[in-house]
Amino acid sequence: MSIEANLEKIERLTSKVWRSYSKEDPLGHLSFNExxxxxxxxxxxxxxxxxxxxxxxxxxxxxxxxxVKRLERKGLVLRVSCSEDARSKRVMLTEKARAPLESESEIYTIIAQKLKVHLSEQEFDALNTLLTKALR
Structure with a gap:
């Protein structure tokens, strides 16, 4: 099977897990860019x-x-003054965005577990190493 086909299968697995485990996703209404x-x-x-x-x-x-202005209007980010440069602004998440984003890690744990089922510990470690290298 080609790498492209495998990447598509990973994308489909990810989408399936997201649909199954995040029915109440408070960020589900956002566009991909947001x-x-x-x-x-x-x-x-x-x-x-x-x-x-x-x-x-x-x-x-x-x-x-x-x-950032759009996300600010939705209550998901704040712009704050930059202490190093008064002309500049810094952007940070609000709690409304932070909590759901942090809980997402559970989704990726589930995906990793689904992949791990078919691999030995050594194979899984090798997969992680290769992905880390490829995604630099």
């Missing part, structure tokens, strides 16, 4: 400068600004 912004802000671990967010997502700063 969700992607939230994940990038979450990955930053500390409030991220708007310029850095735009760079991370490979979008223009005006696009990032517009999306």
């Amino acid at each position: 969700y992607d912004y939230l994940k990038a802000i979450q990955a930053a671990r500390v409030p991220i400068r708007l310029t850095d967010l735009a760079k991370e997502l490979e979008v223009t700063k005006p696009s990032a600004t517009n999306m």
